[in-house]
Amino acid sequence: MISHPSSSRHCAVEFQALPSRIGQVRRIISSQLHSWKVDPLIDSAALAVTELLANVHRHTGPDKHCTVELVLLWDRLTVSVRDHDPRLPELRTSGTWATSGRGLALVAALSTSWGVRVQRGGRGKVVWFTLPAPVGGPAAGAAPTRAAGRGEPELTG
Secondary structure, three states: OEEOOOOOEEEEEEEEOOHHHHHHHHHHHHHHHHHOOOHHHHHHHHHHHHHHHHHHHHHOOOOOEEEEEEEEEOOEEEEEEEEOOOOOOOOOOOOOOOOOOOHHHHHHHHOOEEEEEEOHHHOOEEEEEEEEOOOOOHHHHOOOOOOOOOOOOOOOO
């Protein structure tokens, strides 16, 4: 399900984090960012969200249901992935020849900031990252909003 609240630059996609669906979500994100005229963010956002979705697929239990949310406000794009698994991801150092374990490091390298928070009631988590919006982009005319404490983006959930 894709939702677009009319009062903001917001898009949410709910789906099962299966390999066949991750490519579809990348295309939805690319299309949405293109429609918002922030094309310079497409590659970084699509790559980072792919890493987060691969983590959902690889590390959550049988419930692969998740939500990807895009919020374009003022000077930043916030992308979040919400799932039902309460276990928090860990940024780790992978050996030179390791074939996995670099996803969060890649998200950290691509983004301005990133983080994770537990959902209300301990029913899962939200992993998010931010990218700077292009100067003079379509979000420049939007009303500023305050982020939730300690640099975390304000997201509903």
